[in-house]
Amino acid sequence: MGWFTRKRKDAEQPETKEEVFIQCPACKAHIYKAEWEKNLEVCSHCNHHERMTCWERIDLLIDRGTFREINRRVTASDPLKFADAKGTYGEKIKETRQKTGLNESVVTGRGRINGIRVVLAVMDFRFFGGSLASGTGEKIYQAAAYALKHRQPFIIVCASGGARMQEGIVSLMQMPKTCAAIARLQQARIPYFSIMTDPTTGGVSASYAMVGDIHIAEPKALIGFAGRRVIEETIKQKLPDDFQTAEYLMEHGFVDLIVPRKEMKDTLHKLLKYCVAA
Numbered sequence: 001m002g003w004f005t006r007k008r009k010d011a012e013q014p015e016t017k018e019e020v021f022i023q024c025p026a027c028k029a030h031i032y033k034a035e036w037e038k039n040l041e042v043c044s045h046c047n048h049h050e051r052m053t054c055w056e057r058i059d060l061l062i063d064r065g066t067f068r069e070i071n072r073r074v075t076a077s078d079p080l081k082f083a084d085a086k087g088t089y090g091e092k093i094k095e096t097r098q099k100t101g102l103n104e105s106v107v108t109g110r111g112r113i114n115g116i117r118v119v120l121a122v123m124d125f126r127f128f129g130g131s132l133a134s135g136t137g138e139k140i141y142q143a144a145a146y147a148l149k150h151r152q153p154f155i156i157v158c159a160s161g162g163a164r165m166q167e168g169i170v171s172l173m174q175m176p177k178t179c180a181a182i183a184r185l186q187q188a189r190i191p192y193f194s195i196m197t198d199p200t201t202g203g204v205s206a207s208y209a210m211v212g213d214i215h216i217a218e219p220k221a222l223i224g225f226a227g228r229r230v231i232e233e234t235i236k237q238k239l240p241d242d243f244q245t246a247e248y249l250m251e252h253g254f255v256d257l258i259v260p261r262k263e264m265k266d267t268l269h270k271l272l273k274y275c276v277a278a
């Protein structure tokens, strides 16, 4: 259900503390649920931006009633027939599809941002940690092809732990595949914006997240390739506290803009106006 239209399930029941308050996962402050929702799931104490589902994100960015999903039927596949001690990947796909109502870790579609037509791909961390797999790559590839065909700007909202290990090399192959589709857009001078939300890591940060014409990040988002511990152990050095944050990456030239959630849609609209008019 859309996040703006979400209602309490049973208004008759007495409210418990958990129903009235939300605890911020970052600073642990208790915040009124109504205030948390009004603030778009951003903590008013520490500015923590909570992860959103793809549908919440689409509600936030796309004009109401204009979103049309494309390639909805592309779904996760199991090319390696992968299984581990916890069970088969095939079973896990079924379970995750049921739990999330999604077919893959990305939803793609077309819609309008304050009236401007765009093609959008939004990743969802609930689906295998937003990992990049064959279905994800195919949906992004197809969405980019759609943007090329219709000469509409393309936007990807990233939220991913990286490539999906259950699909091995097939998953890694999605990195060049998606980048090739985006390169075609760039050759045709069609804008592509990458929005990095918490987290944007691994194979996603090493592919389409970082080849945008404009790189936008949400405040404090974790953005990086390998994890902090792996790097520290490899280079035998302590990394700065703000390493792999949106702010650190902006300081070092990988991110162009850090945009608070409340201003994201209007910022995109401003940028689109420059590009579309050009």
Ligand SMILES: [Zn+2]
Pocket (backbone or CB within 6 Å): 024, 025, 026, 027, 028, 029, 043, 044, 045, 046, 047, 048
């Ligand atoms: Zn907080």
